[in-house]
Amino acid sequence: MTFSRRKFFAVAGATAAGTLAISPLEGLLAKKAFGQIGTGYGPLLPDPNGLLDLPEGFQYRILARTNDIMADGNPVPGAHDGMAAFEGPGNTTILICNHELSNNSATQVIVPNRYDPICRGGTTTLVIGPNRKLIKQFASLGGTIRNCAGGPTPWGSWISCEEDVSVPGSGRTQFHGYNFEVPASATEPVTPVPLIAMGRFNHEAVAVDPKTGYVYETEDRGDSLFYRFIPNVPGKLAEGGRLQALRIIGRNGVNTTTGFTVGQKWDVDWVDILNPNPTSDTVRVEGRSLGAARFNRGEGIWYDGKGAFYFVATSGGPVNGGQVWRYIPGEEKIDLFVESQSRNELDMPDNLVVAPFGDLILCEDGSGEQFLRGVTPQGELYNFARNALNTSELCGACFSPNGLTMFVNIQTPGIIFAIWGPWKSRR
Incomplete structure (x- = not known):
């Protein structure tokens, strides 16, 4: 899809006072409601290197590739996420x-x-200079399986999530399906400690509420739940806590794939998971028996810095093209913020990040071409980047602490990019 053929999808309005549903057939309504429709950062320009198409004024640098030799003497592993x-x-x-x-x-x-x-997954840590050049890279966690996403903590660490629930046997010696913490200050591989109380399930991503220390967790399954972990000691996740699953009041056990209107807020509460560490994959089964809501493949989640969490249901919606949900802990409410009405407008978002300038950046993981899609607070969808190399997913989008650089991966063959440019020029 080229930018000139961009479309609009259902999205909640930016204010609590009202909402609009925007579809490809409602451009005039959108223009009337939001004023002149912008164009994001403009059309994507073909990359002469055939790697990453970006808008005018933006550039990238490759930081690392699979099989580069790291500072610890070992090759960079693949399957970046x-x-x-x-x-x-x-x-x-x-x-x-x-x-x-x-x-x-x-x-x-x-x-x-x-x-x-026996297990090959884990994390690597990169140290990047102020000139956006790699200083060194080293392995920082190993012996885990399918470390898909995770999330940063306010105390300066990365929570890496296993999307796998293997049990001991066939060479494996441990149970899997846990989260692991990697401090950003680590200069060598950490001692891997499974955060058992956070639950044993197909973990995808986490986000931490800096006000309470509660950790919100997603699960990548077609019948997944949305969880929160209340630590016994905020900031010390290994010391245990309580795992809960979200329930929509008045809609016990509801499947949220369809049947929800964009922008309508629903009151929620939480049910306690009494057995967060079962030997079989039954955490979501227990939650569902207590009325917890089902989401169609919970994946990326991010805190917006203003009191709301946005999380993805990759296969949600009427065409299974994806949804973004918004949870507001201060109000104990949830609403459907984005819903794809066509795979041409949004094709199975996975990772997401809330950009410093307020937009959502969604990493697609669908079929065919793969884009980074931006969503403005006013509800406009735009293309920010296109994988010009292959059809592998774009993943891991995040921003540097000063907000000037975006980092993102092409998962296969495994390339980490630093992207920068005129972020303030979005039209």
């Missing part, structure tokens, strides 16, 4: 990157202190 950036010493940026590697993957994260000897 979720990431987050942290402020480092000496005006550096610390970037922690997941590697969604299975036990039969061609590459692996090599560390001496593996969680499970």
Whole structure:
């Protein structure tokens, strides 16, 4: 899809007073409601290197590729996925990157202190200079499986999530399906500690409420739940806590894939998960028996810095093209913020980030061409980047602490980009 053929999709309005549903057939309504329709950052320009198409004025630098040799002497593993950036010493940026590697993957994260000897997933940490050039990269977590996404914490660490619920056997020595914490300050591989109380399930991503220390968690399954973890000691997740699942009041056990109107707010409460660490994959089954709401493949989640959390249901909506939900903990309400009405307008968003300038940036993981899609607070969809190399997903979008650089991956063959340009020029 070229930018000139961009479309609009259903999205909640930016104010609590009213909402609008915008579809490809309602451009005139959108123009009347929002004024002159903008064009994001303009059309995407073909990349002469055939890697990443961007708008005029934006540029990128490749930071690392699969099989580059890292500072620890080992090759960069593949299957890049979720990431987050942290402020480092000496005006550096610390970037922690997941590697969604299975036990039969061609590459692996090599560390001496593996969680499970046979397992190939984990994280690498990159130290990036103020000139956006790589200073060093090293493995920081190993012996896990399918580290898909995760999330940054306010206390300066990355929570890496296993999207796998394997049990001991066939060479595996550990149970899987846990979260692991990697401090941004780590200069060598961390000792892997499973955060058992946060639940054993197909984890995807997390986001932390800086006001309470509560951690919100998504689950990548067709019948997934939306969870929160209340730690016994905020900021010390390994010390245990309580796991809960979200319930929509008056809609016990509802499947949210269809039947919800964009912008309509629903009151919610939470049900306690009494067995967060079962030997079989039954956390969501217990939650559903208590009336928890079902979401169609919960994936990316991000805190907007203003009191709301946005999270993706990758296969939600009438065409299974994706939804973005918004949860507001201060009000204990949830609403459907974005819903794809056509795979041409939005094709299965996965990771997401709330940009410093207020837009959502959605990483697509559908079929065919893969885009980074922007969503303005006024409800406009625009293309920000296109994978010009292949049809592998774009993933891990995040911003540097100063908001000037976006980092993103092409998952296969595994390339990490730094992107910068006139962020304030969105029209």
